[in-house]
Amino acid sequence: SKLPPTCDSVIYCHGPLLDTVQMAGLYNDSKTFVDMKLKLSANITMEHFKEMMARTGSHPTKADIQEFVNQNFDPEGSEFEEWRPTDWKDNPAFLQRIKDPLLHQWASELNRLWLQLGRKMKDDVKMNQDLYSIIYVDNPVIVPGGRFREFYYWDSYWIIKGLLLSEMRSTAKGMVSNFMNIVERIGFIPNGGRIYYAMRSQPPLLIPMVQIIMEDMDDVEFLRQHIHTLDKEFDFWMTNHTVEVDHDGHRYTLARYTDQSQGPRPESYKEDVDVARHFDSNDMKEELYAELKAAAESGWDFSSRWFILNDTNKGNLTNLKTRSIIPVDLNAIMCWNAQLLRDFHTRLGNIDKAEYYRNVHARFMEAIEKVLWHEDVGVWLDYSLESRRRRDYFYPSNISPLWTGCYDLARKEYYVNRVINYLDKVKVDIFDGGIPTTFEHSGEQWDYPNAWPPLQYIFVMGLANTGLPEAMRYANEIATKWVRSNFEVWKQKTAMLEKYDATIFGGFGGGGEYVVQTGFGWTNGVIMSMLNKYGDALSAADAFGTGAAESGAVYGAHVGASGVATALLVVLASVAAGALGHVTCPARVTQSMRERSRGAGLGSRRDLGLMVYRKRRDYIGVSGGEDYKLLSRRPYTELRSLNGASNPRQR
Numbered sequence: 001s002k003l004p005p006t007c008d009s010v011i012y013c014h015g016p017l018l019d020t021v022q023m024a025g026l027y028n029d030s031k032t033f034v035d036m037k038l039k040l041s042a043n044i045t046m047e048h049f050k051e052m053m054a055r056t057g058s059h060p061t062k063a064d065i066q067e068f069v070n071q072n073f074d075p076e077g078s079e080f081e082e083w084r085p086t087d088w089k090d091n092p093a094f095l096q097r098i099k100d101p102l103l104h105q106w107a108s109e110l111n112r113l114w115l116q117l118g119r120k121m122k123d124d125v126k127m128n129q130d131l132y133s134i135i136y137v138d139n140p141v142i143v144p145g146g147r148f149r150e151f152y153y154w155d156s157y158w159i160i161k162g163l164l165l166s167e168m169r170s171t172a173k174g175m176v177s178n179f180m181n182i183v184e185r186i187g188f189i190p191n192g193g194r195i196y197y198a199m200r201s202q203p204p205l206l207i208p209m210v211q212i213i214m215e216d217m218d219d220v221e222f223l224r225q226h227i228h229t230l231d232k233e234f235d236f237w238m239t240n241h242t243v244e245v246d247h248d249g250h251r252y253t254l255a256r257y258t259d260q261s262q263g264p265r266p267e268s269y270k271e272d273v274d275v276a277r278h279f280d281s282n283d284m285k286e287e288l289y290a291e292l293k294a295a296a297e298s299g300w301d302f303s304s305r306w307f308i309l310n311d312t313n314k315g316n317l318t319n320l321k322t323r324s325i326i327p328v329d330l331n332a333i334m335c336w337n338a339q340l341l342r343d344f345h346t347r348l349g350n351i352d353k354a355e356y357y358r359n360v361h362a363r364f365m366e367a368i369e370k371v372l373w374h375e376d377v378g379v380w381l382d383y384s385l386e387s388r389r390r391r392d393y394f395y396p397s398n399i400s401p402l403w404t405g406c407y408d409l410a411r412k413e414y415y416v417n418r419v420i421n422y423l424d425k426v427k428v429d430i431f432d433g434g435i436p437t438t439f440e441h442s443g444e445q446w447d448y449p450n451a452w453p454p455l456q457y458i459f460v461m462g463l464a465n466t467g468l469p470e471a472m473r474y475a476n477e478i479a480t481k482w483v484r485s486n487f488e489v490w491k492q493k494t495a496m497l498e499k500y501d502a503t504i505f506g507g508f509g510g511g512g513e514y515v516v517q518t519g520f521g522w523t524n525g526v527i528m529s530m531l532n533k534y535g536d537a538l539s540a541a542d543a544f545g546t547g548a549a550e551s552g553a554v555y556g557a558h559v560g561a562s563g564v565a566t567a568l569l570v571v572l573a574s575v576a577a578g579a580l581g582h583v584t585c586p587a588r589v590t591q592s593m594r595e596r597s598r599g600a601g602l603g604s605r606r607d608l609g610l611m612v613y614r615k616r617r618d619y620i621g622v623s624g625g626e627d628y629k630l631l632s633r634r635p636y637t638e639l640r641s642l643n644g645a646s647n648p649r650q651r
């Protein structure tokens with residue numbers, strides 16, 4: 001049977017008007033047109049469109065189409081009025097936790113950015129919803145920024161984290177209340193706050209949003225008032241997104257992203273139609289559109305993570321098979337949701353419901369363990385429904401069960417040790433600008449070399465939450481790089497970006513179908529969270545006076561006193577304790593580091609140059625500075641290849 005369009009509107013979601021305007025390519029960004037406001041009703045606008053088509057013999061020029069749009073639409077952004085969040089304050093308490101004066105000042109400026117990202121809708125939107133593509137909500141929201149002028153579902157989790165640190169409780173709660181209202185009206189939360197997003201969702205983080213609101217405010221009445229809405233959203237995901245997976249003679253229920261609508265994405269209409277030209281039949285084009293929309297639902301639009309070509313992740317957008325992949329992170333989130341709902345219902349005294357969710361949680365735990373965990377690889381991996389095989393590629397989401405606590409906590413050491421070994425093997429900690437999204441250079445924005453804020457957060461907090469020293473050190477190291485690299489961009493541009501470049505210290509993200517956006521909601525929330533967690537010890541630059549990991553991201557072992565003698569003692573003690581494989585100071589490498597350091601103006605450091613070779617990992621620790629630190633974990637070979645080369649960080 002025929003699927004419905006992305007929404008009913010013949011202006012914003014389907015039909016000849018949308019097709020004519022979007023295919024004319026009037027704007028650099030296809031989203032511009034579908035965010036415009038109608039001057040008159042949809043019916044009258046359609047009459048004007050038909051007249052224009054008749055006048056031009058159904059072959060309007062670009063100028064004819066531009067004139068039609070100018071005469072019938074107001075510019076994008078017409079739905080908002082001036083708004084200053086009433087709960088904004090200039091000195092929230094979390095700032096006091098940040099000791100480094102530069103980072104403290106930066107955090108204070110980030111706190112100020114909420115003032116630029118707040119949006120309140122005009123009353124006219126409520127009264128004349130048909131003239132707008134924006135979905136009306138009662139409470140003002142904080143948007144991501146740039147072209148993203150409406151709420152985004154999963155972005156809002158990190159935005160709300162930041163708002164709570166900024167003590168903007170009423171704005172945060174208002175956003176969650178909007179979501180509750182939307183679930184009641186629409187049945188689930190759309191990808192973003194526009195009607196053209198209303199047939200797909202995004203990673204389901206409403207229930208965790210309520211959890212962080214509860215942690216902050218402990219408002220049981222709020223929970224009681226909305227618990228049924230949370231049940232409803234969870235049901236939506238269970239009903240529409242789960243599949244049965246036969247594995248090793250057992251049947252498991254797991255979730256995946258999908259789409260049940262017809263046609264290209266209205267906000268990227270031309271882009272989608274152009275990719276669909278590779279297919280002849282309408283059915284195949286529709287299959288592609290569904291895969292594109294399912295990928296958008298995942299939040300990773302687009303990525304080689306969703307390509308299947310001969311059971312690999314090679315290819316391009318024509319190879320998208322999002323609906324055939326069971327993603328680790330979605331299932332980790334579903335499992336977490338079930339656990340939180342169990343906790344919420346227990347708190348409210350709803351014993352039967354709590355028992356129901358205890359069961360659902362247990363089933364997700366088992367399915368994640370049996371289908372997605374791999375003892376031999378030492379991590380969780382996405383699963384292909386096509387080949388019934390795991391997809392053994394690195395993604396930060398591979399470790400998301402650590403973040404959501406969806407693994408057997410009684411065997412925590414086992415899982416965490418395996419995961420750390422895995423991370424050492426894939427060597428994702430060698431980059432100066434954070435953890436890359438994948439190792440594939442596809443040109444898509446959720447691929448190498450881009451590094452995305454939510455993924456850094458999931459990665460860092462996942463490791464840190466385990467409470468185990470090696471994992472916490474790893475988390476600290478990545479958080480340090482991320483904060484410093486974001487700060488470097490801020491120093492250059494006074495801007496926060498939606499994504500960065502993992503391979504370049506202070507590098508911008510790129511690729512995909514639109515230019516990198518600034519603002520930026522989740523980026524600010526993630527940095528605030530990291531500064532809140534690590535700000536008591538984190539500095540804007542390391543002991544060498546640079547922020548780059550090249551000269552050493554802080555590894556974490558800060559060992560007082562000074563000098564090589566102390567350092568050696570510490571190293572030997574570490575070896576004795578089994579932390580390092582063996583110690584050697586290869587003269588050639590030591591010499592080259594000295595030269596490089598001198599080149600960087602660091603030659604006067606009297607104790608610079610001790611090298612520690614970590615055999616187990618083939619990584620090197622570098623000592624330096626007044627205090628001894630174990631620093632970079634860059635591979636030995638990479639340090640060698642950097643010898644004498646110009647600084648690769650400079651663009």
Ligand SMILES: OC[C@H]1O[C@H](O[C@H]2O[C@H](CO)[C@@H](O)[C@H](O)[C@H]2O)[C@H](O)[C@@H](O)[C@@H]1O
Pocket residue numbers: 031144148152153154155191192265267268296297298299300301302498
């Ligand atoms: O217009 C193209 C796509 O834009 C959005 O995706 C990207 O931005 C979102 C807001 O920051 C973010 O949630 C998403 O992860 C990004 O990939 C939108 O969500 C897509 O649906 C849309 O097609």
